[in-house]
Amino acid sequence: MLRLGIAGIGVIAGDYIGLIAGGRVQGVELTALCSRNEEHIQAVSERYGLQAAAFTDYGEMLSSGAVDAVLICTPHGQHPSMARRALEAGLHVLVEKPVGIFADEVEELLDxxxxxxxxxxxxxxxxxASQAYRYVHDLVQGGALGELVRATWIITDLYRTDAYYASGSWRGTWQGEGGGLLMTQASHQLDLMQWVCGMPTSVLARCSTVERDIRVENEAELFLTYPNGAHGHFLASAHECPGTNLLEVCMTRGRVSIRNDSEVEVLQLEEDERVFARTCPSSFGKVPGTAKTLTFDHSDNKVQQAATIENFARAVRSETDIQCSLEEGLRSLQIIHGAYLSHWLERTVPLPPPEDLFRSHLAQLS
Incomplete structure (x- = not known):
């Protein structure tokens, strides 16, 4: 049984506490909670009937002997330093996304x-942990559909009202979150895109703020280039309603798409398009293929949250690989930084981007 301590008892931590206390995460025992607000810890403990030790000092929790691992749910900018302290104390760490605000701090953490x-x-x-995206990841990475030609994600159903940004003084600010839509709501989709398709080599981006009194972006358009010359498009919005959620990955031997995180369509070509193009005698011939549709249950996001924490516990016990490693979390952050830098400089930026240049531009906004 993995003895877990949670640092930062906010809304998202409350979700995780509820899952663990409710028995939905196997192999994990919640043994410590850490927050600057002791009354908050007491209220959460009473709500879920917890016997976890309470700490207002993070260092004391780390050295208490009460935990084997720490789940960090504090503001973004605190993630790398708190994770580093836990590792140096000999504890395993699971960090809430994004892994941090500055990539160089994450690189130091990696060391x-x-x-x-x-x-x-x-x-x-x-x-x-989504079964739909795991299916697509294995299909693409396994090579069944050939090589990447194009990946396009329209993710414009991340709608947020003024009340959302007013719910915390740190929301919608560069200083508090290190970014907007790309760093927060769309961070999940950017991570999935690089997990499924691989790390791009460059990005050209445009970010904007539409109809909200915030300093960060709530709309973004990314044009990505991959090592083999394939292109990617990522269109995201938190102000559009109704929105769209559609990922389409086109490859040399077929295409796979996911709509609304659950409806998967696979078109498998009978031969590689490049071979067909060279050998087909017809000017307008098309590669024959077969299609199939699969539907995955995506009704409860908490199932994925529970599965991710459980995966962490199993990885600690050497029973499986970690679902998202620190290295992969860093790559997602580098794509976000590259997009911001591209927007500020109004040009294509290589990935990973120069961190010193990102820092200097971010400092002017903060």
């Missing part, structure tokens, strides 16, 4: 992890 043999550090991108 610490590499120096601590046997410790696990993962990032809580729970959408990777």
């Amino acid at each position: 610490v992890l590499h120096s601590r043999s046997g410790l696990i550090c993962g990032v809580l991108y729970n959408r990777r």
Whole structure:
């Protein structure tokens, strides 16, 4: 049984506490809670009937001997330093997404992890536990559909009202969140896109703020280039209503698409399009193929959250690989940084982007 402590007892931590206390996460025992507000800890403990130790000092929790691992749910900018302290204390770490605000801090954290043999550090991108996206990931990465030609994701159903941004002084600010739509709501989809399609080599982006009194973007358009020359498009919005959620991955031997995180359509070509184009005698011939449709249950996001925490516990016990490693969490952050830098510079930016240039531009906004 993995003894877990949670640092930062906000809304998202409340979801995780409820899942663990409700028995929906196997192999995990909640043994400690850490928050600057002791009354808040007491209220949460009473709500869920917890016997977890309460700490208002993070360092005391780390050295208490009460936990084997820490789940960090504090504001974005605190993630790398708190994860580093936990690793240095010999504890396993699961960090809420995004892994941080600055990539160089995450790179330093990665060095610490590499120096601590046997410790696990993962990032809580729970959408990777989705059966639909796991199916598509295995299909694409397994090579059944050939090589990547194009990937397009229209994710414009991330709607947020003024009340959302007013719910916390840190929301909708560069200083509080390190970004807007790309760093928060659409971070999951960008992570899934790089997990399924691989890491792009460059990005050209445009970000904008539409109809909301915030300083960060709530709309973004990314044009991505991949190592083999394939292109990707990522269109995201938190102001459009009704929105669309459609990922389409076109490859040399077929196409796979996911609509609304659940409806998967696979078109499998009988031969590689490149071979067909060279050998087909007809000017307008098309590669024959077969199609199939699968539907996955995506009704409860908490199923994925529970599965992600359980995966972390199993990875600690060396029973499986971590669902999203620190390295992969860093890559997602680098894509976000590259998009912001591209927008600010109004040009294509290589990935990973120069972190010093990103820092200097972000400092002007903060």
